[in-house]
Amino acid sequence: MVQLETAAHPETLRRVAIDPVTRVEGHGKVTLLLDQDNKIHQVRLHIVEFRGFEVFIEGRPYWEVPVTVQRLCGICPVSHQLAAVKAMDLIAGYGPLTPTAEKLRRLMHYGQMVQSHAVHFYHLASPDLLLGFDSDFTRRNIVGVALDFPEIAKQGVLLRKYGQEVIRHVSGKRVHGTGAVPGGVNKALTLAERDEMARDIDQMIAWTQGAIDMVRRLHETNPGFYNVFGDTPSNLMGLVRPDGALDFYHGALRAVDPAGRTIFDQVDYADYQQVLQEEIKPWSYMKFPHIRSLGADDGWYKVGPLARVQAASYLATPLAEAERLKMLALGNGKPVHGTLVYHWARLIEILHALEMIDELLNDPDILGLDLMAERGERRHEAVGVIEAPRGTLFHHYRVDDDDQVTYCNLIVSTTNNNQAMNESIRTVARQYLDGRELTEGLLNHIECAIRAFDPCLSCATHALGKMPMTVELVDADGALVDRMSRGG
């Protein structure tokens, strides 16, 4: 039984609901059950609306899918497109991609990683890290660090813009261009486009190194807080190359346990169902995947930046690898699991992606014109997997003889992190809320833990007029005792 997942006598407890996002879909909410002494008995992150993505895909012709799936998410359309097109390469019968096609896809993917991570770190995470905690000691020290980085917000916007320009040059559009098609890519890169991207890459790398330096110094100001906030040991999973290096675009599955010991390695991702199992719980619409051999209670895992930079043996670019080793030093030889370390790892991944972009821009193949692979025998089933910004993303399809998709199973990154997010907020609840009078500042700790994972709770659409964040205190009889709202 997972601690704090299910209270023994919920009818005797009062309930606090944190209602963070109330959008058209993917509505998420946290509930806490507390007794008279504010002791916490149950903490759950609920995903209360079903996405219906798979149903949306089924029945469509397979060649349409890489474009259609981009509409699942406005922030990571490239990730869904690439995972889908990797599966459709096989369904359509294409052999290995041409070197130019694979490198252009990689370039686009690294641009996606930069733009997505940049918006998260600079807009959501850095305010949490710099301003979000209310201890005087912490505030005094972090203000000092912040003063050394006055341009950080502007740099974040420009870094995001740079990532989007990379996507635009490869795909033809900043958001929802085509780019990858089954068998290759549909647009060559021009010399002018290459040169434009190359012009700014050194600046982007320098800014990212500055941001990493800032985060490292923040951890040094108060390691007892930054290193251990939401510390939740877990298994870690990611895609790695045959030599163990992290690969965002293509690789085999590797999982390690909380101490860093290998659980499985070099597993062909087409066989993901042999190593992973998806569990349903009655209180959430989001599934709970876990490592099959370990079972649901012990087999849950993290994906995303903090997981994959530690599941991998190394990063294949020098600057990012050097920064990774500095971050790993926190663990004295063991993986680190503090929730706020996700932000540090995310920046290291930006640096890694920028170095990969730099490498590709200097590779003559990137300007090649041989864009499509040879076509062979068609298949009826395939799996495409990539490392999306938030973690490992699985697309699994079956297609009939009429080219229509008959089966679609997506395990998105946030689903992979479902139990990890739940465990992280339980840890934070134990660390900071248990036995204390709840305040907005304390509840913000829960939200900080959720934000660290950058969950994809509201993919693909939004509308004005939705409710702001609401925290409701409800007594054991369900009567509303108190309500607090703030702008959403």
Place this chain on the structure above:
Amino acid sequence: MSAPVVVFAVGNPSRGDDAIGPEICGRLAEMLENRGLTAEVELIEDFQLNIEHALDLCGRRLALFVDAGDNTPGPFVFSRIGASTALGHSTHALPPESVLGVYERTEGAAPPPSFVLCVRGERFALGEALGAAATRHVAAAMALLERLLADPRETVWAAAAA
């Protein structure tokens, strides 16, 4: 040289009435072309607003955000907005006020006078087309937009928003 007026049209065309923004964007593009106003007004269409849209505010005299609304008054609400620094919970979208807040933080200056045209939608399910009620609301909104873009002055827009 930026056009003095920028119009952000936001929404996902595969999400039922979330297509209100893209639909209006298409109609505005045609209208601006027909009236020879393409140098005066720049249209920016996206699935959602995000931090980089703050850069699109640079050098503008007026900004307008057009988006679908859920549980908002019909056929539309036209209002003036100011900057906000409130944090959300996801990187997936920013409200227009937060885009203005990002502009303030990054540019160190007040954003251009900005307005929101929130057009009521009813249904937002994946795979649905724009609904009949939303189509009527779009038509009503277009009538206002034609008037606003014929006279793009802050005082005129502020009076319309009052």
